[in-house]
Amino acid sequence: MAKKPAKIIIVGGGLAGLMATLKICEDGSSVDLFSYCPVKRSHSLCAQGGMNACMDTKGEHDSIYEHFDDTVYGGDFLADQGAVKGMVEMAPKLVKMFDRMGVPFTRTSEGTLDLRNFGGQKNKRTVFAGSTTGQQLLYALDEQVRRWETKGTVKKYEFWEFIKIIKNKQGICRGIVAQNMNSNEIKAFAADVVILATGGPGQVYGRCTASTICNGSAVSSAYQQGAEIGNPEFLQIHPTAIPGSDKNRLMSEACRGEGGRVWVYRKNPQTGEKERWYFLEDMYPAYGNLVPRDVASRAIYKVVVHMGLGMKNPNRVYLDLSHIPADYLERKLGGILEMYDDFVGEDPRKVPMEIFPSIHYSMGGIWVDTKHHTNIPGLMAAGECDYQYHGANRLGANSLLSATYSGVVAGPESLRLARSGELGDALTPEEMEAARKECAEEFDRIRAMNGTENAHRLHHELGDIMYKYVSVERDNNGLAECLKELKGILRRWDSIGVTDHGTWANQEAMFVRQLRNMIIYAMAITKAALLRDESRGAHAKIVLENGERKLDENGDLVFMPRDDARFMKTTIVSFNKETEEPEVTYREFDHSLIKPRLRNYAVAKKE
Ligand SMILES: Cc1cc2nc3c(=O)[nH]c(=O)nc-3n(C[C@H](O)[C@H](O)[C@H](O)COP(=O)(O)OP(=O)(O)OC[C@H]3O[C@@H](n4cnc5c(N)ncnc54)[C@H](O)[C@@H]3O)c2cc1C
Incomplete structure (x- = not known):
């Protein structure tokens, strides 16, 4: 019997979003694909160095197990090991898929795939296309998606901004509200399942290696509607x-x-x-x-x-x-x-x-299970916007892999869910209109803001505060102060004045909306960092003694040790709607496959 075609909304047309789109279209189902920019200009385009996969073309006896162990060890034993295993096992197949699609991977003079070294791994494991690997991978998927677009199964909404999800009576996500960035029209869209593939939140820190559209606004919006965030305190500083x-x-x-x-x-x-x-x-x-x-x-x-x-x-x-x-x-x-x-x-x-x-990158993001479901039924997440695969520190060249792989997992899984009969009622026209109206009224309120604060100055201050307190080295004095200052910035957001009150291409009002989401996301990062009293991966916390940073006899800072007993757990941050503050709990994850050991890169890795 023919399978009933499903309708999936995907927000984000980077590697994760496009990969999920392809898998859904191959099934005969259809996708509404939303992106700030032409999908071909998504941030994945900027990736330079390469993608990890055990291809072993250099005869180094590289193995999938070694890739698995390097990733788990590199992530300081905070990554879900079952999920990582699935990813590294599929990596060589994904490289072959890209090869078949015509990606011009750099080759040796003998014609075999060239490989380069990358951090935290002793074997050459990184396939690359010169230093424009992300661009070549994204263009390959973009061409494939265009085939489906001409057949009518993909409808692109480029230059549309996702604002929020819409839940049905049973609390299941069945649609989104989005805004046309040119006409400023705000519209509600219905679907069977929604997948967020909206990339990283680098702009929370202002100056970063990512594009201006990597603002974490979509993730923050979902968080404010009940989606849990996993491990947000783990930000990668390149x-x-x-x-x-x-x-x-x-x-x-x-x-x-x-x-x-x-x-x-x-x-x-x-x-x-x-x-x-x-x-x-x-x-x-x-x-x-x-x-x-x-x-x-x-x-x-x-x-x-x-x-x-x-x-x-x-x-x-x-x-x-x-x-x-x-x-x-x-x-x-x-x-x-x-x-x-x-x-x-x-x-x-x-x-x-x-x-x-x-x-540079966020290891944290929307919490998902190994099939990429968030805690909100009907809402899935894939790519850098989810928290999966990298634990407390991502190894270089593992993100093009995790973005692509998560699309491969999330696409078919969204179809299974769409056909499962577990999605409750479709959205009624009244529910869709109510959600649309709420966003339109919010936009009108922002357009009318006439306070004394400048949104861009506030954004700079946000970035400066985050760099000052939640960066390479952290301590609890700084983190507590940061949280206090962030609350102040959130209050000052109410006093922003916008200069463009118009209803055509009003980028300023859209930015003000994003900024609020960024501040709220920053609070989640900071609270999670404050409560994690250990050092692990990118989260290095200095010991305080009598309120001062403790130094050892050589005058070096003393960092808290890793504390597996208390903190080998996923941080889960939920948004408290009453207080607008983050609430932190911890969740067990699968670390059953590789026994935790201390990282030490001064010596060769022992397994
Ligand atoms: C400079 C740089 C170089 C890198 N090099 C490498 C590398 O060599 N190897 C590696 O493995 N990793 C690398 N990375 C990391 C990697 O590129 C990214 O993590 C990965 O490409 C993310 O893919 P994605 O599909 O999750 O998101 P993205 O490619 O960022 O796509 C996000 C999509 O979501 C859309 N979007 C976001 N918010 C909204 C919204 N509110 N409404 C509508 N649309 C929205 C955007 O328009 C875009 O289409 C690099 C990162 C940087 C910054």
Whole structure:
């Protein structure tokens, strides 16, 4: 018997959203696909370095188990191991799928897939297309989705902003409200199931490596409607970005994967002579420049902030490629070297690049089970906006993989749910109109705001506060202060004045709406960080003694140890509608497959 076609709404047309779209269309069902921008311009486009999969074309005896163990170890034993296992097992098949779709992966002169090193893994495991891997993968999926679009099973709503979900009488998500960013029309849409694939929340920190559309607003909106957030305190701070006053631009880990070295000048402790100090190689002999990102960022902080050894501009270290032949660099990293030249005006083939850590990625996000259902029935999430796969720290090149894989899982699962008979009633026209009207009235209120606060200045302040208190190193004094200041910012949001009161392409009013969501998301991050009294992955918490940061006998900061007994649990943050504050609980997860052990990248990994 023919299967009944379902209608799925997907918000987000990055790798996760497009992959889920393809799987749904292959089944004969249809998708309404929403995106801020043309899906082909989604943030996945910016990914540079590559995607991990055990292809073992270098004869290193790499194995899927090794990929599994590196990911779990790299995530400091906070990732659901069953979910990670599924992902790494499918990784080689996904690379083959992209290959068949025509992705121009870089190959060796013999024609086999080339692989490069990436952080936290000893084997070459990262497939890549020069330094524009995300763009090539996204374009491949975009072309496939266009085939279905011409057949009429995909309807794209590009330049539409998701505002909120709509639940039916049984509390099941059966639709969304969205706004046309040009005409400002606000409309309700019904579906069987809704999948959010809206990417990361980097803009909560203002300057970051991600695009301006990576604002976490959709996730925050769902959170305010009852979706739980998992592990939001785990934000990835990438060690090597070009700091900018507008945004920070990533210099991919691929630079170090291809032999780049990180250094500063120092006085040799024995001879007193000025020398280059390759501090990552010194501190972590087993992994050197390819330690995972949380470890590298902490080391850079130590050298720059605590030892005062920053270069030229005091907050920089060198990332050096100048010892590598220029033709090799051109072939492997051409795209990003050009970018450095364009923005900094120096040729990284000849002089070392000046870099510093930057907010980059969120390991946390909407809580989902291993099939990508959120706690709200009918609402699913996939890609960087969900919390799955990376635990307390993501390994480089594992996100293009998790975004694609989560789309492969969420797409078919949304169809199973759509046909399960568990979805209750369809939305009535009255329910849809009520949801639409609520959003339209809110938009009108925002358009009319005439207070004294400037929304963009408030956004800058939000980013500055988050960088100050919830960054590479945290302590409970700072986190408590941060929460207090965030509440102040949320109050000041009410006093924003907008200059554009119009109803055509009013980006300012849309930004003000997003900003509120960002502040509320920031509070979830901060409260979760405050209550997690341990250090794990990207969450490094300093011990306080008599209210001051504790130092050891060498004058180094003392960090709280990892505390598996209390905190080898997923943080679950729920929104309290009365107080507008986050509430934190903890949930068990599957860590039954690999026994937890302490991470130490100074020595080779033991299993
Ligand atoms: C500079 C950079 C380089 C990177 N390089 C790598 C790499 O080499 N390897 C790797 O594994 N990972 C890399 N990453 C991480 C990786 O690119 C992302 O995590 C991944 O691409 C996210 O895919 P996604 O589909 O979840 O979201 P995205 O690609 O971010 O797509 C999100 C989609 O949601 C839409 N959207 C969001 N909010 C709304 C809303 N409210 N209404 C309507 N639409 C909305 C957007 O328009 C977009 O279509 C990199 C990240 C950065 C910042």
